[in-house]
Amino acid sequence: MTTPDTHPCDVCGALPTARMSFTALQGIVLVRRMRFTRGHFCRDCGLRARKEANSYTLKFGWWSVSGWLATPITLISNTIRAGELNKLPAPVPPAPAQA
Ligand SMILES: [Zn+2]
Numbered sequence: 001m002t003t004p005d006t007h008p009c010d011v012c013g014a015l016p017t018a019r020m021s022f023t024a025l026q027g028i029v030l031v032r033r034m035r036f037t038r039g040h041f042c043r044d045c046g047l048r049a050r051k052e053a054n055s056y057t058l059k060f061g062w063w064s065v066s067g068w069l070a071t072p073i074t075l076i077s078n079t080i081r082a083g084e085l086n087k088l089p090a091p092v093p094p095a096p097a098q099a
Helices: 043-060 067-086
Strands: 018-028 031-041
Touching: 018 043, 018 067, 031 043, 031 067, 043 067
Parallel strands: none
Antiparallel strands: 018 031
């Protein structure tokens, strides 16, 4: 289990976050190309990153010989990882800077 992190969200700066990695898969006939999105994400930004990775994989993951197997594995793996984000409380935006 991932514990909430004190590192601010890499996208919006909110807390709490969890360190996450999502994979987007592209099949190209005989090969597969993987693109990784890694970082500290608050719940909302992490779920958005997971959605983008899964949407890309759904569109482009199937187009290789092994895509019929690699695509569902990638989608399931991303979904399982994102389960940790659902356990995080609602993100709290960073306090405005003092002048
Ligand atoms: Zn965020």
